Amino acid sequence: MTDLPVPGHPVHDYEYALIRAVPRVERGECVNIGVLLYCRHAEYLGARTHLDQGRLLALDALADAAGVRRALRGIEAVCAGGEAAGPAARDSAGQRFRWLTAPRSAVVQPGPVHTGLTADPDAELHHLFDRLVL
Secondary structure (H helix, E strand, C coil): CCCCCCCCCCCEEEEEEEEEECCCCCCCCCEEEEEEEEECCCCEEEEEECCCHHHHHHHCCCCCHHHHHHHHHHHHHHHHCCHHHHHHHHCCHHHHHHHHCCCCCCCEEEEEEEEEEECCHHHHHHHHHHHHCC
């Protein structure tokens, strides 16, 4: 939680997961490249991403940075919904969050889901992004 709740403002539970790049899955080394945040009560699903190419290449000099960027754009599209999300556009925000956070062995993968409380999901997403990714 970024700040203490303001009296009179509703506080909602939320779930979030880091998005990480694991360029050599067999080694398990990763760099945080984004955050997903879902708040059912506020009907909010958001993503913020940033690929620090230098950090990625420090883990694997042959890592496919362009492929990681494409995967991040896909995650952002699914998160936003709408036509760019493809078939996922028909799913609820909660279903999209669950799909995006399903465990996978890939270069771009979600971390474990964590929970918190916030009065402002968008501000919380930005706070988590600044603290855990940048």
